[in-house]
Amino acid sequence: MTPSRSHKTTPSYTPTQNACKMCTPLGATLVFQGIEGCVPLLHGSQGCSTYMRRYLISHFKEPVDIASSNFTEETAVFGGGANLKLAIENVARQYSPEMIGIATTCLSETIGDDVPLILNSMGNAIDGTALVHVSTPSYTGTHVDGFHGAVAAVVDRFNPAGKKIVYRPKKKKKINLFPGMLSNEDLRHLKDVFADFHVPVTILPDYSERLEGPSWQEYQAIQKGGTPVSAIEKMNVAVHSMELGSVLGLMAEKGTQTAGTILSKRFGIPCTRLPIPIGVKATDRFLDALSQISGRPVPERYKKEKWRLVDAYVDGNKYVSKKRALIYGEEDFVVSMAGFLAEVGIIPVICASGGKSKTFNQALEAILPETLIDQIVIQNDMDFTCMEETAAGMPENLRPQIIIGNSKGYAMARRLKIPLVRVGFPIHDRVGGSRILHIGYKGAQQLFDNIVNTILTARQTESRVGYSYM
Amino acid sequence: MTGERTHTVNPEDIKKEILAKYPPKVARKRAKQITPVTSDEKDGLQVGANVRTVPGIITQRGCCYAGCKGVIMGPTRDIINLTHGPIGCGFYSWLTRRNQTRPPSDDAENYMTYCFSTDMQDEDIVFGGEKKLKAAIQEAYDIFKPKAISIFSTCPVGLIGDDVHAAAREMKEKLGINIFGFSCEGYKGVSQSAGHHIANNTIFKHVVGLDDTVMDAKYKINLLGEYNIGGDGFIIDELLNKCGIELVSTFSGNSTVDQFANCHTADLNAVMCHRSINYVADMLETKYGIPWIKVSFTGPTSTINSLRKIAAYFEDQELIDRVEEVIAEEMIPVEAKIKEVKERCQGKTAMMFVGGSRAHHYQELFRDIGMKVLSAGYEFAHRDDYEGRHVIPDIKVDADSRNIEELTIEKDETRYNPRKTEEEMKALEEKGYPFKSYDGLIPEMNAGSLIIDDISHHETETLIAMYKPDIFCAGIKEKYAIQKHGIPMKQLHSYDTGGPYAVFKGAVNFFEEIDRMLNANIWQYLEAPWQKAPELSAKYVWE
Ligand code: SF4
Numbered sequence A: 001m002t003p004s005r006s007h008k009t010t011p012s013y014t015p016t017q018n019a020c021k022m023c024t025p026l027g028a029t030l031v032f033q034g035i036e037g038c039v040p041l042l043h044g045s046q047g048c049s050t051y052m053r054r055y056l057i058s059h060f061k062e063p064v065d066i067a068s069s070n071f072t073e074e075t076a077v078f079g080g081g082a083n084l085k086l087a088i089e090n091v092a093r094q095y096s097p098e099m100i101g102i103a104t105t106c107l108s109e110t111i112g113d114d115v116p117l118i119l120n121s122m123g124n125a126i127d128g129t130a131l132v133h134v135s136t137p138s139y140t141g142t143h144v145d146g147f148h149g150a151v152a153a154v155v156d157r158f159n160p161a162g163k164k165i166v167y168r169p170k171k172k173k174k175i176n177l178f179p180g181m182l183s184n185e186d187l188r189h190l191k192d193v194f195a196d197f198h199v200p201v202t203i204l205p206d207y208s209e210r211l212e213g214p215s216w217q218e219y220q221a222i223q224k225g226g227t228p229v230s231a232i233e234k235m236n237v238a239v240h241s242m243e244l245g246s247v248l249g250l251m252a253e254k255g256t257q258t259a260g261t262i263l264s265k266r267f268g269i270p271c272t273r274l275p276i277p278i279g280v281k282a283t284d285r286f287l288d289a290l291s292q293i294s295g296r297p298v299p300e301r302y303k304k305e306k307w308r309l310v311d312a313y314v315d316g317n318k319y320v321s322k323k324r325a326l327i328y329g330e331e332d333f334v335v336s337m338a339g340f341l342a343e344v345g346i347i348p349v350i351c352a353s354g355g356k357s358k359t360f361n362q363a364l365e366a367i368l369p370e371t372l373i374d375q376i377v378i379q380n381d382m383d384f385t386c387m388e389e390t391a392a393g394m395p396e397n398l399r400p401q402i403i404i405g406n407s408k409g410y411a412m413a414r415r416l417k418i419p420l421v422r423v424g425f426p427i428h429d430r431v432g433g434s435r436i437l438h439i440g441y442k443g444a445q446q447l448f449d450n451i452v453n454t455i456l457t458a459r460q461t462e463s464r465v466g467y468s469y470m
Numbered sequence B: 001m002t003g004e005r006t007h008t009v010n011p012e013d014i015k016k017e018i019l020a021k022y023p024p025k026v027a028r029k030r031a032k033q034i035t036p037v038t039s040d041e042k043d044g045l046q047v048g049a050n051v052r053t054v055p056g057i058i059t060q061r062g063c064c065y066a067g068c069k070g071v072i073m074g075p076t077r078d079i080i081n082l083t084h085g086p087i088g089c090g091f092y093s094w095l096t097r098r099n100q101t102r103p104p105s106d107d108a109e110n111y112m113t114y115c116f117s118t119d120m121q122d123e124d125i126v127f128g129g130e131k132k133l134k135a136a137i138q139e140a141y142d143i144f145k146p147k148a149i150s151i152f153s154t155c156p157v158g159l160i161g162d163d164v165h166a167a168a169r170e171m172k173e174k175l176g177i178n179i180f181g182f183s184c185e186g187y188k189g190v191s192q193s194a195g196h197h198i199a200n201n202t203i204f205k206h207v208v209g210l211d212d213t214v215m216d217a218k219y220k221i222n223l224l225g226e227y228n229i230g231g232d233g234f235i236i237d238e239l240l241n242k243c244g245i246e247l248v249s250t251f252s253g254n255s256t257v258d259q260f261a262n263c264h265t266a267d268l269n270a271v272m273c274h275r276s277i278n279y280v281a282d283m284l285e286t287k288y289g290i291p292w293i294k295v296s297f298t299g300p301t302s303t304i305n306s307l308r309k310i311a312a313y314f315e316d317q318e319l320i321d322r323v324e325e326v327i328a329e330e331m332i333p334v335e336a337k338i339k340e341v342k343e344r345c346q347g348k349t350a351m352m353f354v355g356g357s358r359a360h361h362y363q364e365l366f367r368d369i370g371m372k373v374l375s376a377g378y379e380f381a382h383r384d385d386y387e388g389r390h391v392i393p394d395i396k397v398d399a400d401s402r403n404i405e406e407l408t409i410e411k412d413e414t415r416y417n418p419r420k421t422e423e424e425m426k427a428l429e430e431k432g433y434p435f436k437s438y439d440g441l442i443p444e445m446n447a448g449s450l451i452i453d454d455i456s457h458h459e460t461e462t463l464i465a466m467y468k469p470d471i472f473c474a475g476i477k478e479k480y481a482i483q484k485h486g487i488p489m490k491q492l493h494s495y496d497t498g499g500p501y502a503v504f505k506g507a508v509n510f511f512e513e514i515d516r517m518l519n520a521n522i523w524q525y526l527e528a529p530w531q532k533a534p535e536l537s538a539k540y541v542w543e
């Protein structure tokens, strides 16, 4: 059933219908999954943990544990300090973790529990386990804010100001990479790239193994994999940091504290900020930057990947040229995706995100050719209902022909009768969501093939003849 | 697949092993919730339940809000369910259960694919969110003109003191449609069970009895506690219709608000999930005089018994005969399937930790194909779901249950109408007819098995290591951890993407599913030869 709400480009109404964002601590708990031996703990009622576990599990199809401090009604009234301590003790005893990552929920934030104070009183550690806290009220941000907030909190904790740099290795120069919220396959690809460059790297977070691990010979309380705390502690001796995400970069410029800014302010480590490398141009930039930072040439195989990709762009051009797309998801993801679509000739007529960094437009303007910007509706702080209305309200010759985004847009795509290409997070109505490669030439190759084939499928289905030959 | 199985494991030993890992205080608490069944003499066995999970011990339980919005109200398609709170709570409960619905036409009201949230922001937390809530209700009304709107309170709402009930009253008056709120903040109670109670109470107060139209049917019943996961409700409905029995309402699979409004006109309440809804059955009896019985449509035997029970209640030979005909017909494919599957499943073992009734109901399906249940337990049940209703008077009311409203119900002055006279009821009872009776899960359990309430990870691991089951049933949160052990795992909350599993047709589906899972090829690929004995295969290559 289609609601008859007038078509607006920004939501001016009160409730959020079919949100295009998740809540803040979800992002933080995902980061904690990407640290070796880390157990995430949500300070609040158990429901939040259960919901977020369920959500992450349905995407990754792997075990995901998130502990809770399990508020009662009394705790909610009198404060959750005692519960938090008890929860920390119990987690420490059961898991003997390297670190417990503590994120707040709306409840503990509303009460105003002073978590840093509570943790301080415990010496910020328990039996050698580091306690790291990130404040994540959902009424002030989205899962993306929780994600970056947690990365910054972890870096901050293990690289305190004034930490003496004992030794900055001259030979094995290391780079810090803060990739943002990417898929497992993306993270694996990044590791391959650095390995091919022969450049040592610390990627934070890296959940690619923990959230896609082998079967167990014996029980693993915490699945293997993730960035070791010992590596995070050494981030201050790296020669360079890289942070991916256009919006994140703009936010950092405007003063938001990110992992990269912490390390540059405290230890003078330069930070290169780049868009997520989706598509040829963004990948060119990424590899180029890496080559310059490391002083090493781009390995041969990437040149070959690029040739193949550009060749495919040429072959497939007639199917995608001037096609119109609706894309949605995290702001940084949408920005890079828009850049990629523009380069293959698809017009991203609607670029939407539930985020509201206020830099979304600016980031898109920076990545898209000027001629395209006027043809595009940019929507931040957006929900699926408004997106759908915007699309449905467009004249036939401007309306999107393909939708690109996570599983949450399915109902919209179905009602609009426009094919959906699933990318990003969460993907819970298909298998392999975490194995989608978005980045690098190879990722662009897969995206491109997938998009062209989706368009071809639609054409074939609509065709009366049912061509079996393109 | 799994290693050598020892059927001689002593459940007492497992309990000891489990508790050994806990600090004394936790061990004492958990000991009450772990009950070994050592012999066939099961009288007096107790299972501590409905108590709070220890902070930091990862539970599979959800919150009160989840029970209220997701479980009970989720399956009703034509009420706009508006979550009052920050975005996450609403987002995560957005169509994540597999309850199905069948609107009469494509453009009939169906809000199930929508997720409405006030998406509270900083300023709402600081200055209060009632204004935004009312504006949201107004807007939902303007856009959709629904029959009813309900409001769900999340944790922060309770804390900042927004009065959702006042807002509901005000808007109800203004808009002239039914609007009501739930005080189902996530911190209430100890699990989703609290939310079931709050949801049902609210529906009883605000909806039930609003429409007195009496359906033109001879045998009219309500089905309580059936949520139409995987389409179970559809095939139960079909089966009942085949027998000539009509459903006035289902709480709440495939339901509409009008069905609730009208449910007091049915002549019998059949309770599926005792946990989530037995109090509604009680209230309907007290207020309107409708008797209730416990039924189960999971498994052929239970289905047969339940159909016979319903027929016997109406004491009409025509219905009794029709039911027997249907049973005879429906059992043919079931028996054939059992015969086929049993060969491959006989002697295998299962465990199930789920919900508040399925850990009981599903045991029968495994037994039918020759399998044995080694251990079982609920996630959010109360003691009566384990031990039977006779313990209800003995259950201690703790702080967590005390803050959940109990309605005081009285006879409806005009509409109370006992469906059977006292003598008739007595006569039936004397013949052994079980009104208001539920014996719980314990009678199902074999000697040598173990009951565990609100099972934790560590306990699951110990069970797997010591019992080595062939299949494990629980929910998605446990699924992938279990499968890492190479043990097939069946979701009994959402059925993975399978189902329906109810009544006769569903049983056939279930048998096929278990057969597929137990006998799938995939498990043998877990280890390649070179992984099993790396030195050996290396040698082979080089020699
Ligand atoms: S209360 Fe906040 S943290 Fe918890 S699920 Fe809701 S939005 Fe997320």
Ligand code: SF4
Residues within 6 Å of the ligand: A045, A046, A047, A048, A049, A051, A105, A106, A107, B063, B064, B065, B066, B088, B089, B153, B154, B155, B156, B184, B185, B186, B187
């Ligand atoms: S905030 Fe409360 S209501 Fe919302 S998911 Fe968490 S526990 Fe449940």
